Each structure stands twice: as structure tokens, then as C-alpha cells.
Amino acid sequence: MLSIGIIPARFASTRLPGKPLVDIGGKSMIQRVVEQVQQANLHRVVVATDDQRIFDHVHGFGGEAVLTHPDHPSGTDRVWEAYQQLGIEADCVVNIQGDEPFIHPAQINALLALFHEPVTQIATLVKPVLSDEELLSPHLPKVVLRADGKALYFSRHPIPYLRQYPVAEWRQHHRYLRHIGMYAYRPAVLQQLTRLSPAPLELAESLEQLRWLSHGFDIHTTETELETIGIDTPKDVERALAHLAS
Incomplete structure (x- = not known):
């Protein structure tokens, strides 16, 4: 491949x-x-x-x-x-x-492994939510999966909403997942994605992958326990330097 x-x-x-x-x-x-x-x-x-x-x-x-x-x-x-x-x-x-x-190279390899199945159109990574801070951060999109492991929905809000419990207890009663923003595609599917018009759900959440789901594409997922450090601010650079020094 x-x-x-x-x-x-x-x-x-x-x-x-x-x-x-x-x-x-x-x-x-x-x-x-x-x-x-x-x-x-x-x-x-x-x-x-x-x-x-x-x-x-x-x-x-x-x-x-x-x-x-x-x-x-x-x-x-x-x-x-x-x-x-x-x-x-x-x-x-x-x-x-x-x-x-x-x-982590292993995260890329995990995505590639999904493409040994001919039905895979798009693949991405998910990771368990480990803290209430992660769960409640709108900067760390959450994801819920179908029974077959494909993505059902992504949101900046914690999903699902456990209405019978206070927010502080949510993680005790449900295993939440967040999305790691790396994607793999079949080239023909990638071409189709660039031709799609924006979808209302995408515009509401400001999450591009909701456009793909709205237009009927399957997004396969694989889980990772590995964490990465994204750099978006000068403070993130300081975190990266601390990581190197550790």
C-alpha cells in the first residue's frame, strides 16, 4: 500500500x-x-x-x-x-x-492500518478524556462512536449529556472520547471532500469533519493513548521546551 x-x-x-x-x-x-x-x-x-x-x-x-x-x-x-x-x-x-x-509515528501507523480494509474512506484518531478540564474545553472536540467504531458525531460540547448526573460526576458514569485532529483519506474521497458545500452542523460547531458526516461519508476511528503537544501560542512553545528538557 x-x-x-x-x-x-x-x-x-x-x-x-x-x-x-x-x-x-x-x-x-x-x-x-x-x-x-x-x-x-x-x-x-x-x-x-x-x-x-x-x-x-x-x-x-x-x-x-x-x-x-x-x-x-x-x-x-x-x-x-x-x-x-x-x-x-x-x-x-x-x-x-x-x-x-x-x-508519534505509531499514531500515523495506526491510521494506515485501517486502510488495509477496502471499505475505509476516511480515518482519524480518538483518545480517552482524562480530566474534567479536557471534557469541558471547547478547544478539544469530543466524539461519540457508532457500534461499529465509526464516528457518529463530533462536538465542542461534552457528549453525551448525562442529564441524570451532575457534571462533576459525568466521567464516573461514561467513558468520554476526544478527537485527535489527524486524518487519512483515499485520494478519490479526498477530492470529493474538497467539492462539498459547508453544512449547517459544521458552521454551528466550526468543525470541518461534520461537513463530511453531513454529506454521508463514513469516518473510521482508531483509539490512541498517546498524547501530543500542539503549538498555538507562545505559552505552548514554553511547554514544548519543558517537554524537551524533561
Whole structure:
């Protein structure tokens, strides 16, 4: 099975401009992401960027990058353009966040394993919620699954709502899951996703994957216990440096 890992990396960021080039212990964030992803069972790893500085930097440390249009509405659209530029036929394309410098190769491999089943269209990761803070954070989307393990719904609100118990007891009575935002797709499905119109549920929650569910696509899931550190603010950079030093 031929698989491609594509890492969208935009220069613009409201809370951390130039985020992919931020120094994390002597290496840029994007270099750390690429080096982690290269350890997974992927045939090729490519950075998809809208900025010449990032493009040049990636080539400077020996990585592969393509320049994409600056006005893509989502990382999914950027990944599709990058895949088209590569001019190859893959069985699976993995969309990997460019702001997680300690991403685990095992998580990528877990997604790839789902594509040994021909019925898999889209795959993503879920992780048990370990604290009330995680459960109640709108920045950590939650997910509920169907009996067959496919995603039923994603929400920024804790789901399900356990009306018979106070919120402080919810985790005692239900095993909550949160979503880890890494996706893998069949290329033909990825192309279809970029042609879908926004859905009301997506607009309500500001979660792109609800567009796919609303239009009838299945999203397979696999569970991970591994944690990653996303970088979105200067404080997150401090956490990453502390992680390196530990």
C-alpha cells in the first residue's frame, strides 16, 4: 500500500505568526514535525506551504515541500492541491498537523492500518478524556462512536449529556472520547471532500469533519493513548521546551 504524508504549514497565525519556523530547542517546529513523521510507515513525506520562507527552509534541512495557493479555506484543500502536484497514485493520503513537533509515528501507523480494509474512506484518531478540564474545553472536540467504531458525531460540547448526573460526576458514569485532529483519506474521497458545500452542523460547531458526516461519508476511528503537544501560542512553545528538557 503506497501512502503519502502531507503536512500543511501556513506562515500566517493570529496568535503565533511564522509558527512553522519557531525554534523548538535548536530546530524549527516544522523540521521536528517532518523528522517525526519520517519515522512512520509512509513512502513519502511532503510539506504543503503557502510561503516561500517555509518552502526554502524545508528544502534547507533536506525535506520535501511544495508551494500551494495562499487562499485555501482549509488544510484539507491544501493537502489535495499538494497531492495533485506530486503527480503520483497513492492508496492513502495522511493529513498531518504541522504544529505538533512531538507527534508519534505509531499514531500515523495506526491510521494506515485501517486502510488495509477496502471499505475505509476516511480515518482519524480518538483518545480517552482524562480530566474534567479536557471534557469541558471547547478547544478539544469530543466524539461519540457508532457500534461499529465509526464516528457518529463530533462536538465542542461534552457528549453525551448525562442529564441524570451532575457534571462533576459525568466521567464516573461514561467513558468520554476526544478527537485527535489527524486524518487519512483515499485520494478519490479526498477530492470529493474538497467539492462539498459547508453544512449547517459544521458552521454551528466550526468543525470541518461534520461537513463530511453531513454529506454521508463514513469516518473510521482508531483509539490512541498517546498524547501530543500542539503549538498555538507562545505559552505552548514554553511547554514544548519543558517537554524537551524533561
